[in-house]
Amino acid sequence: MTEHPLLQVSDITKTYGGRIGCADVSFDLWPGEVMGIVGESGSGKSTLLSCMAGHLAPDSGRVIFDTRSDGPRDVLAMNEPERRMLARTDWAFVHQNPRDGLRMGVSAGGNVGERLMAVGARHYGSIREQAVDWLGRVEISSDRIDDRPRQFSGGMQQRLQIARNLVTGPRLVFMDEPTGGLDVSVQARLLDLLRGLVRQMGLSAVIVTHDLAVVRLLADRLMVMKDGRVVEQGLTDQVLDDPQHAYTQLLVSSVLQV
Amino acid sequence: MSDYNFAYLDEQTKRMIRRAILKGVAVPGYQVPFASREMPMPYGWGTGGVQVTAACLTPDDRLKVIDQGADDTTNAVSIRKFFQRTAAVAVTEHTGAATLIQTRHRIPERPLIAGQILVYQVPIPEPLRFLEPRETETRRMHALEDYGLMHVKLYEDIARNGAIATSYAYPVKVEGRYVMDPSPIPKFDNPKLSGTPALQLFGAGREQRIYAIPPFTKVVSLDFEDYPFEATKAPHPCDLCGDEGSYLDEVITDDRGGRMFVCSDTDHCASRQAEGHGGRLSTQGDAA
Amino acid sequence: MYVAVKGGERAIDNAHAFLAEERRGDPAVPDLSVAQIREQMALAVNRVMTEGSLYDPDLAALAIKQARGDLIEAIFLIRAYRTTLPRLGYSTPVDTGKMATTRRISATYKDLPGGQILGPTFDYTHRLIDFALAAEGDAPPAPQASPLGDVPRVTGFLDREGLIEEEPASDATPGDLTREPMELPADRALRLQALTRGDEGFILSLAYSSQRGFGRTHPFVGELRIGEVAVEMDISELGVAIEIGEITVTECETVNQFTGSKTQPPQFTRGYGLVFGQTERKAISMSLVDRALRWKELGEDDTGAPVQDQEFVLMHADNIQATGFLEHIKLPHYVDFQSELELVRRLRAGMTEAAE
Numbered sequence: 001m002t003e004h005p006l007l008q009v010s011d012i013t014k015t016y017g018g019r020i021g022c023a024d025v026s027f028d029l030w031p032g033e034v035m036g037i038v039g040e041s042g043s044g045k046s047t048l049l050s051c052m053a054g055h056l057a058p059d060s061g062r063v064i065f066d067t068r069s070d071g072p073r074d075v076l077a078m079n080e081p082e083r084r085m086l087a088r089t090d091w092a093f094v095h096q097n098p099r100d101g102l103r104m105g106v107s108a109g110g111n112v113g114e115r116l117m118a119v120g121a122r123h124y125g126s127i128r129e130q131a132v133d134w135l136g137r138v139e140i141s142s143d144r145i146d147d148r149p150r151q152f153s154g155g156m157q158q159r160l161q162i163a164r165n166l167v168t169g170p171r172l173v174f175m176d177e178p179t180g181g182l183d184v185s186v187q188a189r190l191l192d193l194l195r196g197l198v199r200q201m202g203l204s205a206v207i208v209t210h211d212l213a214v215v216r217l218l219a220d221r222l223m224v225m226k227d228g229r230v231v232e233q234g235l236t237d238q239v240l241d242d243p244q245h246a247y248t249q250l251l252v253s254s255v256l257q258v
Numbered sequence: 259m260s261d262y263n264f265a266y267l268d269e270q271t272k273r274m275i276r277r278a279i280l281k282g283v284a285v286p287g288y289q290v291p292f293a294s295r296e297m298p299m300p301y302g303w304g305t306g307g308v309q310v311t312a313a314c315l316t317p318d319d320r321l322k323v324i325d326q327g328a329d330d331t332t333n334a335v336s337i338r339k340f341f342q343r344t345a346a347v348a349v350t351e352h353t354g355a356a357t358l359i360q361t362r363h364r365i366p367e368r369p370l371i372a373g374q375i376l377v378y379q380v381p382i383p384e385p386l387r388f389l390e391p392r393e394t395e396t397r398r399m400h401a402l403e404d405y406g407l408m409h410v411k412l413y414e415d416i417a418r419n420g421a422i423a424t425s426y427a428y429p430v431k432v433e434g435r436y437v438m439d440p441s442p443i444p445k446f447d448n449p450k451l452s453g454t455p456a457l458q459l460f461g462a463g464r465e466q467r468i469y470a471i472p473p474f475t476k477v478v479s480l481d482f483e484d485y486p487f488e489a490t491k492a493p494h495p496c497d498l499c500g501d502e503g504s505y506l507d508e509v510i511t512d513d514r515g516g517r518m519f520v521c522s523d524t525d526h527c528a529s530r531q532a533e534g535h536g537g538r539l540s541t542q543g544d545a546a
Numbered sequence: 547m548y549v550a551v552k553g554g555e556r557a558i559d560n561a562h563a564f565l566a567e568e569r570r571g572d573p574a575v576p577d578l579s580v581a582q583i584r585e586q587m588a589l590a591v592n593r594v595m596t597e598g599s600l601y602d603p604d605l606a607a608l609a610i611k612q613a614r615g616d617l618i619e620a621i622f623l624i625r626a627y628r629t630t631l632p633r634l635g636y637s638t639p640v641d642t643g644k645m646a647t648t649r650r651i652s653a654t655y656k657d658l659p660g661g662q663i664l665g666p667t668f669d670y671t672h673r674l675i676d677f678a679l680a681a682e683g684d685a686p687p688a689p690q691a692s693p694l695g696d697v698p699r700v701t702g703f704l705d706r707e708g709l710i711e712e713e714p715a716s717d718a719t720p721g722d723l724t725r726e727p728m729e730l731p732a733d734r735a736l737r738l739q740a741l742t743r744g745d746e747g748f749i750l751s752l753a754y755s756s757q758r759g760f761g762r763t764h765p766f767v768g769e770l771r772i773g774e775v776a777v778e779m780d781i782s783e784l785g786v787a788i789e790i791g792e793i794t795v796t797e798c799e800t801v802n803q804f805t806g807s808k809t810q811p812p813q814f815t816r817g818y819g820l821v822f823g824q825t826e827r828k829a830i831s832m833s834l835v836d837r838a839l840r841w842k843e844l845g846e847d848d849t850g851a852p853v854q855d856q857e858f859v860l861m862h863a864d865n866i867q868a869t870g871f872l873e874h875i876k877l878p879h880y881v882d883f884q885s886e887l888e889l890v891r892r893l894r895a896g897m898t899e900a901a902e
Contacts, residue, residue, distance in 0.1 A: 332558055333877055363879070442882050444881050
């Protein structure tokens with residue numbers, strides 16, 4: 001057993017001019033754990049995710065990741081090459097819009113293979129083999145390997161993005177509204193797939209969403225954000241079934257009305 | 259042209275270019291920005307190479323200029339004339355006799371020797387340009403050695419065509435660090451980039467970049483283990499000198515589909531003919 | 547026996563002779579003098595000086611003659627000549643506030659101190675071909691006004707009320723595009739240099755695109771002024787700046803809307819253009835493009851418009867770079883084409899084999 005968390009986030013604050021993006025957010029993520037962050041748009045959940053993933057520099061705070069080689073290190077204090085290396089090996093980022101996470105002009109196989117090549121894979125045959133394997137795992141037929149994502153449906157694009165991210169066996173996955181923009185039946189299939197992959201690979205993940213059904217299915221723990229601050233956190237079932245904060249109660253009840 | 263300084267450019271400008279060259283030599287394959295000047299020939303016609311040549315020339319040099327391997331193509335003639343006029347240097351068509359060779363699109367067949375300088379004219383110095391159009395981003399990619407995308411391009415080639423579909427300006431990695439564009443030489447010439455005793459300099463005038471491969475530098479063409487780089491050429495011997503191993507131009511000889519293959523390196527071909535070698539269409543020589 | 551194509555040298559010499567003959571045209575028609583071009587094709591001369599970055603009307607006129615009226619070719623000749631000139635020193639910044647104006651208009655005020663001076667403009671001519679010019683070009687002298695003193699700047703009026711952003715004077719030496727490679731992002735001084743040297747047509751189209759909604763900046767011509775300014779140089783031995791000559795320039799300052807932010811009250815912002823000679827289309831276009839490129843510092847949105855994209859604008863504005871690279875595709879590419887030919891054959895052969 002490891003004795004420290006995979007990710008320790010402490011006191012992250014980010015402001016835009018005078019406005020709060022997110023303030024004083026702290027939490028630990030343990031290996032194999034999935035953390036859900038919910039809130040309405042403007043609650044600061046996406047800002048927080050961007051700060052953790054190194055896409056945005058927070059005003060203050062620390063994001064300590066348990067690296068394979070050097071143990072716990074503050075990601076925010078890393079230099080750019082180190083951060084990029086992390087981003088293409090141990091980390092993965094699934095964007096809400098697959099367009100942001102895929103190369104639309106590159107074939108499905110090339111999309112999946114890019115991370116492998118970025119870390120030094122130089123055998124075409126084995127890159128292709130792994131691409132075929134991963135397309136299968138996200139339920140994309142191997143005869144689509146040379147097609148470009150433009151020719152794929154929204155759900156397929158999102159599954160391809162997931163394959164592209166997971167092919168190097170990352171230990172931590174950030175997901176930003178992974179089911180947003182998909183219709184309900186497609187969402188269900190994707191969630192099912194994601195749950196399977198997370199369990200099989202023992203992935204740790206941070207999922208930002210406004211959709212409580214997503215966290216119900218995927219997240220072990222839950223953080224509820226409002227106006228840039230965490231108003232409630234705990235085990236997912238506990239928070240959803242017995243919400244303490246008035247805002248959480250409102251969120252849960254509004255979902256039930258649907 | 260006595261109103262102009264030796265080799266056209268003023269001494270201050272030449273010093274500036276030499277500093278860029280030295281930096282390029284110190285960091286092989288790295289594109290050094292330099293303040294390219296307007297030259298009396300158009301951008302894209304060799305202004306980068308001409309400036310590098312002007313900065314390197316001394317009155318004792320013997321200059322050779324080739325375009326497409328030939329000394330007699332119009333652009334080569336024009337550039338050679340320019341330096342005859344502005345620098346009054348000796349010129350030659352013999353690769354072995356030249357101290358400085360300016361080239362467009364070829365490396366001479368005859369191996370270069372220590373003390374020679376080969377100056378390449380470069381249109382687009384950025385090997386990542388057609389994958390990523392933004393200079394700001396490509397410079398960052400070089401700085402971070404973020405070259406995954408380059409292999410994605412090669413992967414796509416193989417996936418679509420069954421082979422790497424880049425036949426010239428084939429990207430190389432220099433001394434294990436920078437990915438570099440060798441200028442639009444045919445990939446047949448790529449192996450000659452590596453380990454040569456001569457100094458290789460690259461000048462891109464419009465794009466304001468100079469880069470270098472110092473003597474005995476390791477230059478590797480990018481490829482996959484199972485799709486290794488191949489230096490290919492037309493599968494023919496030269497019809498004039500019979501050489502089996504030189505790069506060939508295809509010449510259409512009539513409108514009934516007749517064609518012949520001749521060395522693109524005119525000096526190489528002429529030297530071989532002078533030594534008595536012959537090809538399919540020569541009137542003399544040992545081959546018929 | 548086949549002999550590979552030779553004779554490039556003779557071909558070039560002959561082509562040059564042919565060119566010289568064509569340049570002269572019908573010898574029965576009198577030869578055009580450089581002075582005629584300088585005096586009667588003055589706007590062409592101005593453009594060549596501006597984009598050639600060299601103020602010398604005689605030389606620009608000669609370049610136009612040599613280039614057979616192709617202005618980009620003339621600019622090219624000027625640039626190539628300019629590059630060989632020694633850099634003896636730098637003048638102090640010209641003071642356009644002390645300009646001897648021949649034209650000065652403002653679109654923001656009906657009347658203003660110094661007045662509206664139309665000067666020699668096409669603005670209010672009817673664009674009707676004047677067939678009389680074909681026979682006789684002489685013009686009667688125009689009425690003379692008494693010379694004006696210093697004309698105050700329109701932006702100065704707005705500045706006094708705090709209505710326009712401040713543009714503090716700086717003693718910093720601006721970069722020099724002709725001596726340093728362009729590094730991106732480029733600061734405003736460098737951008738302005740690049741725009742002044744840039745192709746008039748390209749800058750015009752960019753400015754026009756911003757007016758049509760691709761990166762809108764809501765400009766007014768606060769002031770356009772044309773006239774002569776003194777060029778002065780600090781002579782260190784004398785410890786004093788002395789006038790070394792006068793040049794004609796066109797300056798345009800636009801006043802642009804700015805809605806303000808939470809911390810800043812609404813205020814007008816500026817776009818700037820300065821070029822040699824009377825070249826007002828260029829000066830106005832330049833000031834629009836300058837303003838559009840400032841979106842980031844002014845906290846505006848990136849709408850993805852070409853005119854907001856510094857790299858796109860600056861890397862493609864120079865017509866000498868553009869035309870050279872464009873036309874180089876006329877040069878032989880036998881070697882590259884040969885390797886493509888061979889590759890296509892090989893791939894085709896591979897496919898045929900696979901099909902069999």
